[in-house]
Amino acid sequence: xxxxxxxxxxxxxxxxxxxxxxxxxxxxxxxxxxxxxxxxxxxxxxxxxxxxxxxxxxxxxxxxxxxxxxxxxxxxxxxxxxxxxxxxxxxxxxxxxxx
Amino acid sequence: xxxxxxxxxxxxxxxxxxxxxxxxxxxxxxxxxxxxxxxxxxxxxxxxxxxxxxxxxxxxxxxxxxxxxxxxxxxxxxxxxxxxxxxxxxx
Numbered sequence: 394x395x396x397x398x399x400x401x402x403x404x405x406x407x408x409x410x411x412x413x414x415x416x417x418x419x420x421x422x423x424x425x426x427x428x429x430x431x432x433x434x435x436x437x438x439x440x441x442x443x444x445x446x447x448x449x450x451x452x453x454x455x456x457x458x459x460x461x462x463x464x465x466x467x468x469x470x471x472x473x474x475x476x477x478x479x480x481x482x483x484x485x486x487x488x489x490x491x492x
Numbered sequence: 493x494x495x496x497x498x499x500x501x502x503x504x505x506x507x508x509x510x511x512x513x514x515x516x517x518x519x520x521x522x523x524x525x526x527x528x529x530x531x532x533x534x535x536x537x538x539x540x541x542x543x544x545x546x547x548x549x550x551x552x553x554x555x556x557x558x559x560x561x562x563x564x565x566x567x568x569x570x571x572x573x574x575x576x577x578x579x580x581x582x583x
Contacts (some may be wrong), residue, residue, distance in 0.1 A: 419525075474563070
């Protein structure tokens with residue numbers, strides 16, 4: 394294969410920086426990006442998984458699970474975003490009258 | 493992506509022309525899971541991998557997250573939509 398195919402987003406910019414990753418099926422992980430490849434397999438260090446609400450897989454709770462050094466398989470990656478520059482918004486899951 | 497022959501002046505548009513034309517525009521991207529992402533389309537490739545800026549995530553119409561930058565892996569993409577009806581204008 395002549396020449397390395399360029400990707401739309403140079404993940405090299407995010408190496409050694411914090412990223413958050415959404416995976417198909419609803420899991421969500423943040424960590425320090427240590428490596429990646431063309432298939433978007435990712436190596437994250439100090440990874441933290443945000444556990445999901447048991448009743449609704451699209452909701453995440455404040456509970457976390459420390460995973461340490463992990464590989465995210467590229468086929469499961471839906472979205473990658475740097476944690477720097479992410480805005481915190483009011484918790485959309487909080488009921489106004491408390492639950 | 494392979495280069496496209498220039499057809500008559502704007503009379504026909506291929507999907508590749510559409511994809512080129514929406515760079516830099518506000519778009520809505522729907523994923524297979526039903527989640528919508530709204531933001532500025534920064535970059536797009538032949539696998540439909542997408543880089544977006546000022547991205548907002550909507551689940552069932554509710555804003556859930558904001559990302560300054562976001563990269564979406566193309567296999568998840570159901571469709572990409574612009575708010576303006578550019579194709580209709582061209583027709």
